[in-house]
Amino acid sequence: MFTQQELPACKPILTPPWVITAFVSVGIIFIPIGLASLFASEHVVEIIDRYDKDCVPSNYTNNALAYIQSTQTNKTCTRHLIIPERMKSPIYVYYQLENFYQNHRRYIKNRNDYQLRSRAYEFDVDDCDPEAKTERGPIVPCGLIAWSLFNDTYRFSLQNEVIQVSKQDIVWKSDQNHKFGSNVYPKNFQSSGLIGGARLNQSIPLSKQVDLIVWMRTAALPTFRKLYGKIEVELEANQNLTVLIQNNYNTYSFAGKKKLVLSTTSWIGGKNDFLGIAYLAVGGLCLFVAISFVLLYLLKPRPLEDPSYLSWNINPAGLSN
């Protein structure tokens, strides 16, 4: 059977009922999914506040770079956010960077997973140049990614009452448990030469350095959000949220934007209208195609098994001559 190429086979063909059924069923499945995800997305409340510009004092407006690089300037900045709708807990706090190429090939390779994972590999600083080691020994965690750790901080308060930002569960569990060692402590980090981003508390093992862990999951695109923390209280509509920002991180040299994002989530994740719209569009298109097929079959009927469509019947003089 096999060698004679006569294995039993199903030979589906595109008959009109089959085609129409296929398109209609895709439409029927897609439109509810689209509606559901659109609905979910609508229920997500999202506040985006771009603060990089406004947090530069007016006298530095034309020289933001000097402001951010100076150690003398006051980096504290206060923002007031009006809650548009009731936000259920947990409310996720993100920082969003734009025009920041975490996905650059030079950047993305600039880390050493061995070193992050285990103390035994402390000296394993391959791929970490130029942030591999100092005169005092290897840098832990080494590499450009860790070195450029985001170091703006946010403090939230509601009518002078401080709202705690929880850092619980903002990292991937597997990262915390397996990739970042609980016995690996920061060493020689940001200690000499150029200072990149945040410093790390040398007494906390890497597995507890959640901001680092989040940062080390490099983003795919130059615009990205990363989880900063969670607010585990509900915020009511029209409440005025005060945010005290330590504006430390330099995005001014490459004109990158910094935004603070507060968002609730739904089953599809964050606010994502596009998924629902795309589903609706594809579903609608399918229905449209299905309808046009129905019309086509009605207007230009062709009995499926009609042999008069065989080439030798269309062109009785023969094909080759």
Next chain:
Amino acid sequence: MTGGRIRAKIRQSNLYTFACLQTHAAETEELDQFPGPGYSRIIYCNEPHRHAKKPLKYRSNYISTTKYNVATFLPKALFEQFRRVANFYFLLTAVLSLTDVAPFSAVSMISPLAFVVGLSMAKEALEDWRRFIQDMKVNLGKVSVHKGNGVFAPKPWMKLQVGDVVKVEKDQFFPADLLLLSSSYDDGICYVETMNLDGETNLKVKRALEATLPFDDDGSFKDFTGKIRCEDPNPSLYTFVGNFEYDRQVYPLDPNQILLRDSKLRNTGYVYGVVIFTGHDSKVMQNATESPSKRSRIEKQMDKIIYILFSLLVLISVISSIGFAVKTDTQMPDWWYLQPFVDAKLYDPDRPALSGLFHLVTALILYGYLIPISLYVSIEVVKVLQAMFINHDIHMYDEETGTPAQARTSNLNEELGQVDTILSDKTGTLTCNQMNFLKCSVSGTAYGRRSSEVELAAAEQIAIDFKGPDSDLTFRSGAGVSEIEMETVVSREEGKDHQKPTIKGFSFEDMRLMNGNWLKEPDPHFILLFFRILAICHTAIPEVNETGGFTYEAESPDEGAFLVAAREFGFEFCRRTQSSIFVRERYPSYEVPVEREYKILNLLDFTSKRKRMSVIVRDEDGMIFLFCKGADSIIFERLAKNGRMFEEATTKHLNDYGEAGLRTLALSYRKLEEAEYTAWNNEFHKAKISIGGDREATLERLSDMMERDLVLVGATAVEDKLQKGVPQCIDKLAQAGLKIWVLTGDKMETAINIGFACSLLRQGMKQICITANTDMLDQDSRQAVKENILMQITNASQMVKLEKDPRAAFALIIDGKTLTYALENDMKHQFLNLAVDCASVICCRVSPKQKALVTRLVKEGTGKTTLAIGDGANDVGMIQEADIGVGISGVEGMQAVMASDFSIAQFQFLERLLVVHGHWCYKRIAQMICYFFYKNIAFGLTLFYFEAFTGFSGQSVYNDWYMLLFNVLLTSLPVISLGVFEQDVSSEICLQFPALYQQGPKNLFFNWYKIFGWMGNGLYSSLIIFFLNLVIFFDQAFRSGGQTADMSAVGTIMFTCIIWAVNCQIALTMSHFTWIQHLFVWGSIATWYLFLLLYGMMSPVYSGNAFQLLIEALAPSPSYWCATLLVTIACNLPYLAHISFQRWLHPMDHHVIQEIKYYKKDVEDRVMWTRERSKARQETQIGFTARVDAKIRQLRGRLTKKHSPVDAGPQVVN
């Protein structure tokens, strides 16, 4: 030993009068020119040990046709592999992947290349191994060699040395080029069949030197020594220069003493010979040309696509490196987080141009996924599997000889589906080279009831057409049915109780002549003469076989058939002496047969010019008769006035026989007076012993004088037995729209006969014979001859052009001599144009070289795919030259098979090979390649888009392992299953609807429209996959925990979408799902998840950010699944819509047939099904269906004329 007994009695050479002498003359002339390169070879006969060291050490008799040996395999095969542009590119990328420039790890670049190249090399090794085995079969053949002291012992061919004395027995092949020393005949002649060398089936005579004749038994070689000086090895088959020093005498040698390797000893008990040329020095091996490596049309087109993709690759690489340079120059200095000014190496913002250049290399590697690395290897795997199917096809297995079809090179499978012209050899391919005495006409009465195969086939076809449904009846022929049926029913019913002839060569069936019943016929006297002519007028030798009966060794198979017929009629030719023929004549009135002696007085030989042969005999009563047989036209013009009484009836019978595809000869006799004969014989004898230039002419004139005033006795009709199923096969192939040319070394008459037998010719076809006037050749200049031929061609072309009747069919018949001129550069295009306009083309008397030239002309002139099929060594050139060479295996001689790309046991299997396997393989490969480009474009372009978002830094969004597995594991098996198992329609339907085959030659599935369509589809898919995912996972949380997607997540999601999209795409492409396809397609998707799972379970040191990606992050996230579904559907929607619309509005033939089958309409509506089957043919003028149609038209024309001139009846559609 039978030969030995004959030897004692006759000196056979006496019977060969001037035919042999003629060839001698021609060859000695050539010798004078002293061709060949050197003249340095020295051979010590019977002293092979003297050839053990230099300079007399010559090549051994070991032959090898393999491409590689153990030592050269690796370098040579590697070189072959990296000659492919794509493979070289991958080699380069693999080398570069060891440097920093490469965007991927070295392992992920090198391992697929190693896999791909390794697999291809393994295939090469396997094929070479097969060749080696075949060589060894030849090398280990045994031959009896003189060991010393007059003892002969068998030795393998490969051990044979120059100078060895060998003994070759009857029907054995010569193991090397030999010098003939002596034979079982006293006069040292032997008969040789050179079919493997030049394809000629008639036997050639070789003659030993007088000096060596005494060495005719084993013992006599005890002290034999001699020395041969001769030419160096050269490929010329028909020349040999050398001399033989023996006993202090020097004898010149010529080709007559040389027995060539691969020719065969016939009709001779044994011969002794000295080995002159061994192994690759032998003439036949010197002639062997290295078989050219052929590539199919699709593969050549594929190269163009690869070049297009390369251009695309270079283009996007340049774009991204310019982008990179610009970014590096303008923006990167600001990206402090990259520390751009420290140790920047490849990303130095100070030298953007240099960085850009480095990046170009990176990009060329990165986008390498546009070029499918696994394409070649997948195609090779697919083709090997397809070849396996061809090899195992039970319908192409010859049970009699136990030979299956064999795809010897697997890289031409799809070419089988695109054949336009078939060039076929005749003998051994179309015919069995076996003659069957089938009918005869004696004294104006036709005997023989059995129909020829052609008639049977035609009758069957008519039966199908008319026994079909009623609608068909009127449809095809209107009122003419009954009449036609009357004509055909007879022959058909006879065909029913058709049994295999029990006697080889005799299929005659008519009780009126058998068992002595002929005595009761009206003219028993003529019948008696008829039988006697059959039994006496020939040059054959009888041999007693095991059962005590006689078998005949005849020069031509026709004679054999005549003798068998005579024996069956009761006139058994039993003995031939030097001067007499003895015939046992059996009459019903006698108990025992009487043995009569006929004294042979003269024998006037058959030549192609004379087209007749005669014997003059004296019977026991002392009467002298001249018996003459020959071509009807020749005989008829020599008849006496009183000998023409049966002329009219016989002519009619001859025409019928001719139409039935039979070979005819007319038989006649003349009674001679004693005085008349004596006078003539004196002159004839004088002429014979005279020496001088006009000797031949005188003999010719004298023969002519004698062969006059003949009395016509009758005519014979012999069927040149066609191979099984040949007419049907040709008919089907013609219906499939294939053109068939016959190239044969045979005479024009024979060729035309076979043309009729195969229905390549029929009555009513206009035959255009183009011949160079042979008389002109001698006298006129070449120029004049050429002009004459050109004129003939031009006239014929004019005639074809001016022909108004669309049903008119032309046949072009041309002979070899004319072809020499017609193939010259300035004329060949006119010739080709004429030939293409003709329905069938028959080239006769063509040499092997001309066969190859004609093939090349067709191949290059029409630009279409040609297939050459043949069985003998003379077809090797043609087989190698054609796009596809097919060898007929199962018969003796392997040269054609060795040179061929495919071998089949019988011609009839060609139908299945082309119409089923060719059709399938073409579609499979075409779809497979298109799909390959689709999937790699869809995948490769996403890498490019992503670049734009990484500042063109050369980072890929996917994990290296994903990319590695994409081509090797995750998408390769479904496409291989498409290439191996796809069937648009089943094999029965392929055979029933030969017109479907035309989809291949018209290249409906691999034209630029299709290719660009698929590429466009790839582009679309890449856009959808990339941008939909990008927007969905742009910056929002995708997990319930609020985490956003990082690069590994985005990459994995995209990759999931790609795997789904391309695998669903191939499922849509397939129309035939067995469990294998299901397993591979859905299994590939499952494998991806499985891989992701397992990869995620590995230590994060290896899996990096993919660690536990699926179980922890993706699987619990609904948006991951939603995105997969959305993207998969969105990618495939346009294709589905497109094929649905196409199918509805412009269904292709296989679509409609699929539908008919799907709805089981073929079972419900048998009428329609049969009607469509009979209509599914290409317009053709050849094949017996065309012949039947023509016959019907003719009859209908007669009817309409008879009935009413106004009512023309329904139109015949095809």
